Structure formats: structure tokens, C-alpha cells
């Protein structure tokens with residue numbers, strides 16, 4: 198996307214959000230810092246469409262459902278693994294990784310606008326199958342965790358058919374809950390935001406997995422380093438085994454070489470030991486969490502045999 202296109206679409210988005218009328222969200226703080234790439238947003242003050250693609254929309258709020266229920270939310274029909282994004286800047290306040298119940302894999306985003314947004318029926322399948330066995334990183338984007346700050350437009354998960362959507366076409370069931378009110382039908386807001394196009398403005402951490410190996414029976418030790426995109430913030434890291442979170446730490450141990458190489462302080466190493474690993478060969482990856490907002494990133498991965 199070129200910059201002139203981005204500007205034009207930004208203006209269109211702002212106009213569309215204002216036109217949404219009573220459901221227009223209140224202003225949220227603009228993000229700060231120099232954009233250096235990564236996924237993010239058209240405009241940090243605007244409501245962003247929850248999918249990374251345009252889809253047909255029809256208002257099904259209140260439509261009859263099984264057991265005498267009515268439909269509480271909107272269904273956005275899209276292929277499995279379509280990325281879902283934060284509709285506003287805010288904080289991830291719930292991640293549910295379970296196929297039980299109606300919702301299945303679910304995220305709750307609490308916006309800086311005070312609203313709660315629910316992303317329901319996220320992917321639970323190994324891509325290309327309907328096996329109900331997705332890894333954490335096939336339901337949610339790398340490193341997503343409760344308490345994480347996200348920017349409007351930042352990818353957070355993947356469309357699927359988990360929960361009671363297992364027998365339906367894949368879709369995102371999306372709910373908007375207003376503070377002090379509860380669930381509302383925000384169809385007009387979704388429709389207005391459909392034209393939104395996100396660009397890339399987030400600043401992501403970077404680093405490396407230097408070593409990963411078995412150090413004892415059923416035990417893997419993982420070492421490396423991580424730096425925030427700018428500044429001296431320490432970077433939280435999560436070790437993923439075969440796509441699922443298995444251990445975490447903060448990259449704050451001594452690594453004088455990294456400090457010299459990047460002109461930063463010397464305490465940006467990590468050293469994580471993960472126990473209880475079954476025998477076999479495991480894919481080890483390290484997810485680096487942005488200490489502020491704007492998404493995580495992943496280091497190189499390693500295959501580790503464990504006896």
C-alpha cells in the first residue's frame with residue numbers, strides 16, 4: 198500500500214465512523230513512538246472492522262436460535278484462519294482456549310473506550326482439517342496473553358468454527374458490550390467500518406533464540422535475547438512448545454554482547470527452563486511480547502529431541 202492511498206482511506210474511515218452516529222466510540226489515546234513496521238491500524242481513534250478482509254454483512258441480531266435463544270451479536274462469515282483484529286485500542290482481558298461450551302475459543306478485548314468486545318468461535322482446527330485440535334497459535338496470534346495492550350487493527354486471532362459453530366460455516370461471532378448497558382447491536386458501526394483498511398505502524402520487539410536443548414530428562418533449556426523496538430524496556434518472552442505456551446520469563450539477564458552490538462544496556466538475555474516435557478522431538482519457538490502495544494514477534498525456532 199502506498200502512503201497516498203493510506204491517507205485517503207484514513208480520511209474515509211474517520212468520516213464513516215463519525216457517520217455511525219450514536220454508536221460512535223469515544224476518543225482513545227493516540228499511540229506514540231515512531232512506526233517501524235508490523236501490523237496495525239488505519240487511525241488509532243477509530244473503530245476498526247474486526248476482520249482483516251471485507252465480508253458480506255447482514256444484521257442477524259435478535260434472530261431466533263436453538264433452545265428459544267435469540268442471536269446476541271453479529272456473525273461475520275469468513276474463511277477459517279482469516280485474521281481477526283482489535284476493533285479499538287485496549288487490553289486483552291480474557292483468552293479462552295477450549296472447545297467446550299457454546300463459545301469455543303474466545304477473546305475478550307476491553308477497549309480504552311470502556312467497551313468489552315467478544316471474539317467467539319475462533320479457530321480450533323489444524324489448518325486444512327476439521328479435526329478440533331488446533332494449537333494455541335492457530336487460534337490466537339503469537340504470544341497473545343491476558344493483560345497485553347493491543348492497538349486498534351492489531352491482529353489477535355483467527356476465524357474458525359469452535360464451540361457450537363462446529364456444524365456451521367466458519368465465522369466470527371462478534372459482540373459489543375457497552376459500559377453500564379451490556380450487549381448492543383452495533384451493526385451500523387460494523388457496516389461503517391467495513392471500508393477500513395489497516396496499514397502497518399506497530400513497533401515490534403526483536404531478538405534471537407540462541408540455544409535450545411535437553412538438559413535433563415523431560416527438561417528443555419532455552420536461551421537467547423530480546424530487545425524492544427526502541428528504548429530500554431525489558432521484553433517479556435514466552436517459550437512455545439509445538440505451538441502452545443509452555444514457559445515464560447523476562448529478557449533481563451546479562452548479555453553484554455547484545456548491549457554492545459545494539460548500543461543498549463547489557464541486560465536483555467533470557468534463560469528459560471521448561472520441565473515436564475514428554476519424550477520425543479519438539480518444536481521450540483520463542484515469542485517476544487511488545488512491552489507496550491503493537492504486537493509480538495517470534496524468533497527463529499528449533500527442533501529439540503528430548504529423551
Ligand SMILES: [Zn+2]
Nearest residue numbers: 270271272370
Ligand atoms: Zn453468532
